[in-house]
Amino acid sequence: MTEAEIQAAIHDMGRRARAASHALVRLTTEDKSRILLAMAKGLEEGSAPILAANARDLEAGRQKGLSAAMLDRLKLDERRLGQIAQAVREVAALPDPVGEVLAQWQRPNGLRITKKRVPIGVIGIIFESRPNVTVDAATLCLKTGNATLLRGGSEAIHSNVALAAALQQAGEAAGLPPDSVQLLPFTQRSSVEVMAGMDQHLDLIIPRGGKGLIEKVVSCARMPVIKHYDGVCHVYVAPSADLEMACEIIVNSKAQKPGVCNALETLLVHREIAAQFYPRVAVALRQAGVQMRGDEQALPLLGEGAQPASEEDWRTEYLDLILAIKTVASSREAIDHINAHGSHHTDSIISTNADEVAQFLHEVDSAVVMHNASTRFNDGGEFGFGAEIGISTDKLHARGPMGLAELCSYKYLVEGSGQIRA
């Protein structure tokens, strides 16, 4: 196919997705639940072609020399497919946010205004290798009445095509409008640009993947993009902190799952407690296998194995068992450091001083600000959202954990009895 033919094909998919979105609006909560349960069953009962497609991707991956870790992320088997199907059943069981009345009031002229939650319309999802994202994204979008146009990475193309076909086929048998779940059969880099340019068909794009992918989408998208950028997360230990609690929270924030965006990257410690606290936390961090990179004041107190930190460390998301450590003279300095060097993701203060806590929570400009808690709690599941499509680092529309409600828009219903404007 030529570039022009690919472009025309993607535009046609966009047009059909828009038509599907209008049909999706007419489904009830019960309709959507029935369809989601049918999809879950379809994934399990139709596992043979999905696993065969996945075997092709794995074979191609081995030939391309993908790492064992990447091959493992790509791999599907009956057990994993069962887990994916189970997650779909859980989405089906969640409350439906669509139709919720967000506000209602009457104007002096008698007009009654209702602000109601509605689907967004058509959502484009651009993602990298993991094939479970196909199912995850499509079903969360369907639950909220949105049509999806999915574009996955080349490593998982056969698996993705098979999964999307299974979802659409099982869904249609249960009443899903045609074209509600479409996966691009193209993995050319230009297909991202085509999607990002068609704001007449897509209301939103969500890139799920590394910084390069997000950057690519941001640079060419004409429609809103919800970004899930880095988490350069901080814990600040104030002089009044319970130091035992601080050690536990720091180790948990850093080491419980270091490869994720809500893991701790920079520790800030008030200088008043430096001499007392650094040796203590260093023991706990060493025990957890964490490499320390400290500033001048911290370094001699951290002991064995600690390295000097550079300016670059204050802006780095390691996603690894490495921790930058800086000493500050005040909570003011801690707040300013976080606002200037962080990524506005998740920041926590360990303190027992109410005024200082209130100031930190108020002035740190991050999606989630915490007191005496691990940064790892910035998560849709931990917030009780039931499901999440990611953790937004944007400030518009969705900030922080992005659940079903954030996959919706709203509209106003204005009911009158002949009112005209004077």
Next chain:
Amino acid sequence: MTEAEIQAAIHDMGRRARAASHALVRLTTEDKSRILLAMAKGLEEGSAPILAANARDLEAGRQKGLSAAMLDRLKLDERRLGQIAQAVREVAALPDPVGEVLAQWQRPNGLRITKKRVPIGVIGIIFESRPNVTVDAATLCLKTGNATLLRGGSEAIHSNVALAAALQQAGEAAGLPPDSVQLLPFTQRSSVEVMAGMDQHLDLIIPRGGKGLIEKVVSCARMPVIKHYDGVCHVYVAPSADLEMACEIIVNSKAQKPGVCNALETLLVHREIAAQFYPRVAVALRQAGVQMRGDEQALPLLGEGAQPASEEDWRTEYLDLILAIKTVASSREAIDHINAHGSHHTDSIISTNADEVAQFLHEVDSAVVMHNASTRFNDGGEFGFGAEIGISTDKLHARGPMGLAELCSYKYLVEGSGQIRA
């Protein structure tokens, strides 16, 4: 100045706006009200330099051959400045949306989560000739704790610089952080591109102006853009309609102020009532000076002066005393026509059939859907919002009338007692 110097200067303004935004977060509602009242007073008491600057713009405009209407839009005098100052006082008196608790809940592990409304941060406003936008946009953003970077058109540059200086000066004397209100002293087209590219400093851009300006911003912006595009608004008259009411709503929607985005552009009439209704509404429309463009079925019934409509008319925002008129066979056809040809802005059904009304309100994919009311009511003031920065045609973050709440973001406060993740 070279392009590189202009770029560096705009980036520097962006950096300073970001710093101002962190200081603005510390202001209380009372602080902001005091500053806004001082700004209003500053505009009135400092009128001499503002009017002198405006005289320079008017003189330049006359030399450039601007139309009388454009010169009038540009013109400031003591009375208009007094009205602008009065509008600032009204903004000061509105309730402060910042700090409002949007939701609060406790998790089984004891974490208390609070979702709180906060300022967005730094908002870029790019606008065309009217100098009152400088004050309007800056004060609405200040009320919501945001710093602004304003970029106006070349026709009003002297007025805009003088107004922004008056706001910042009077504001600072009352406690406004430096650089909270900055106006670009550049009107080169490249300055729009520079602003649209600096997503590290601007959280949002709002273009206020014609389609060309919005399109320009959309095509190069890296940050979210809230768009106020066309209003191709519809009224659909169903068979059960009160025809007298329908005539009044149609004339009001079309003719009360034809040059605005919530004015009616296309009338849809059910064929069952065509013979009865068209002659009647035609009389009312002719009386209001409206030119009619009808489809084949409508044309012979509309009588004198009506012109045939072309396909193009169904997508046109006339912003003038012209009305496209189409006959439909069902409310299904009306809904599909609106979703396919409209601009998802404002659409109204005139009907007494509850099922049909419910279907229309549910399925028409527009920011504001109405029953038995004039489309002209899609307006922040008419909704009771007190002030509006525009009517968003986006579906993300803000849809429809955009008031103070829509100039805010939110964040989550998570308060614990040492919780770590298992």
